[in-house]
Amino acid sequence: MATPPPVTDTFARFVNDTDYSTISETTLANAKMHILDTFGVALAGVATDTASIALDYCRRVGRSDEASIWGTRVKSSAPMAAFANGLLGHALDFDDWDAYIHAGHPTCMVVGAALSLGEVIGSSGKDLLKAYVLGIEVLTKISAAGPNLQDRGFHSTPVLGSFGAAIACASLLRLDPGKIKAALGVTASAVGGIHRQQGSMVKPFHAANAARNGVEAALLAEKGFTADAAIFEAPRGFCDTFFGRGSCDYEKMIANIGRPFFLESPGLGLKLHPCSAPQFLAADAALHLKREHKIDFAEVAKIEVRIPPERYQRHYHAEVKTGLRGKFAINYVVALAFLDGKLEIATFTDEKANRPQVQDALSKVNVIVDESIPEPGPYCPVSVVLKNGELHSYTARIAKGDPRNPMSESEVLDKFRGNAKSVISEKQSEELIAAVRNLEAVENVSRLVSLLRPA
Secondary structure, three states: OOOOOOHHHHHHHHHHHOOHHHOOHHHHHHHHHHHHHHHHHHHHHOOOHHHHHHHHHHHHHOOOOOEEOOOOOOEEOHHHHHHHHHHHHHOOOOOOEOOOOOOOOOHHHHHHHHHHHHHHHOOOHHHHHHHHHHHHHHHHHHHHOOOOHHHHOEOHHHHHHHHHHHHHHHHHOOOOHHHHHHHHHHHHOOOOOEHHHOOOOHHHHHHHHHHHHHHHHHHHHHOOOOOOOOOOOOOOOHHHHHHOOOOOOHHHHHOOOOOOOOOOOOOOEOOOOOOOHHHHHHHHHHHHHHHHOOOOHHHEEEEEEEEOHHHHHHHOOOOOOOHHHHOOOHHHHHHHHHHHOOOOHHHHOHHHHOOHHHHHHHHOEEEEEOOOOOOOOOOEEEEEEEOOOOEEEEEEOOOEOEOOOOOOHHHHHHHHHHHHOOOOOHHHHHHHHHHHHOHHHOOOOHHHHHHOOOO
């Protein structure tokens, strides 16, 4: 068997050697929108039960005043603040996602870790931007060179996101290549997350753990903590263990790294709907039919959604009694799209899910297994039959928010303002937008943190 290339060392040297000036304007502009979007969804996430429990936990175990938990006046240690901020960013499943290589929802963890540590060490906005770009680049290179982790039962978001968070923190600390490799080695033994947990509070806990993993690994490495120096490519290392022995393409993993950066092409998706991304095509199709034909739900006789077998197994739930479950149930998403003509944070609450009208709407949705649709479902046909016999059908093919069908900047800003308004003032929101748009000019990221505190 041929000796694999030095993947871990290549990543470490790439992070050490990359100069901010070599990052393209497109990459930086996209990075800013993803960072801002993450701040918004994290602020909206403060109101969730998941966040309430996590904040109580952080108060109990993270007694320190060094780093801020966004959307609150609570402070904690850098690792525990990262834990809380990573969780807030994923609590609503409204954060960005990868539409191409099964990399999950990366920004909540990378920014959650980097800003928490950056606040402590006085990082600049330029430092934060570079760290974020590098973290996304490395985690997506790992993901693109191996099979889908979710096929093995892992939740790719925390497994890969932990490495992105560690890279970002290593960049902020300006670790040398040897210490970056140590940070990656520590991270490899901290990662985890079971995909089965979707629809429960554990899914955002995964993101919380990943953000904390990144801070802890970088801080340990900074002080001289040692780890295996070839943790990705070595036998029985991370790739063999998580992806399966011999299943990764190590040459691909390091080829053309940063040329272009992933954030430039193909890019990450931004969510228009506060639910899991596999429901987006069905949601878009249902909302299109509702608008196009001005459908009054009282006139709906039945609705049909066609999806491939694996998607049916993962995303059809005959009974939906909680808002969290609804985020991952294609029948719930379609029912509410037809019922309300919109999908918003309030769509996915327990109170909403248990309304008789909603349960009645669910009963009208028939999800059909269609083996002619390839996995994982690159298109989604939805049909509605009205009580007068009229039939309307539409097939959605590229979800709104996918990099091939992106949200406009104004749509992203409107989403941010809508998410932020329950926690910070309108003045703070506009100042935060301005600060992120000019992040390279921010001398200390504590400026961002101050704008994330409640009005």
